[in-house]
Amino acid sequence: MIRALRRRGVSVYIISGDQEAPTRKLAEELGVDHYMAETLPEHKAEIIERLQHDGKTVCFVGDGINDAIALKQANVSVSLRGAAGVATDTAQIILLEQNLQHVDQLFDLAAGLRTNMRNNVAITVISSMLTVGAVYVWHVGVVGSLVIYNLGLACGVTNAALPLLSTPDAE
Numbered sequence: 001m002i003r004a005l006r007r008r009g010v011s012v013y014i015i016s017g018d019q020e021a022p023t024r025k026l027a028e029e030l031g032v033d034h035y036m037a038e039t040l041p042e043h044k045a046e047i048i049e050r051l052q053h054d055g056k057t058v059c060f061v062g063d064g065i066n067d068a069i070a071l072k073q074a075n076v077s078v079s080l081r082g083a084a085g086v087a088t089d090t091a092q093i094i095l096l097e098q099n100l101q102h103v104d105q106l107f108d109l110a111a112g113l114r115t116n117m118r119n120n121v122a123i124t125v126i127s128s129m130l131t132v133g134a135v136y137v138w139h140v141g142v143v144g145s146l147v148i149y150n151l152g153l154a155c156g157v158t159n160a161a162l163p164l165l166s167t168p169d170a171e
Contacts, residue, residue, distance in 0.1 A: 001101060002031060010107075013036070014027050014034070015044050023037035023038075041069050045073040052073075058073075059077075060076070062078075077091045078094070080095050081098050112163060116160065123159055130152065
């Protein structure tokens with residue numbers, strides 16, 4: 001997972017409340033360059049705020065009570081099924097398999113959603129401009145303008161449904 005995130009250009013940090021030695025060992029085993037140990041919950045949020053201030057978008061993954069403040073501060077927050085209730089209540093995304101194997105896939109989902117939303121905005125703006133243009137330039141009546149509007153609406157709904165049509169059923 002860490003290799004996949006690095007291929008995407010994502011910097012990985014370990015921000016842990018655990019002691020220095022085990023945190024350093026974990027960082028070395030995983031190949032993570034940035035780690036912070038013995039970090040209090042409010043300091044985790046401060047570190048995230050500092051990263052955001054430096055222009056970074058922060059995705060924080062946490063599963064404990066002490067992660068709740070950081071989960072709230074992060075741009076995107078992820079927790080695991082079975083984690084502390086306050087962590088799952090605070091997180092925006094909950095991974096159901098109780099491991100981090102699918103964190104990389106979240107980036108694919110986000111990219112697909114971003115593309116879909118941009119397309120929907122373009123469809124909405126273009127169809128609205130066509131409707132207004134048809135009324136004022138081509139002097140299309142109410143029925144004609146409703147047809148153009150509804151065609152634009154149908155295109156937007158179809159575009160919004162494309163991810164559902166292109167995704168194989170989960171089994």
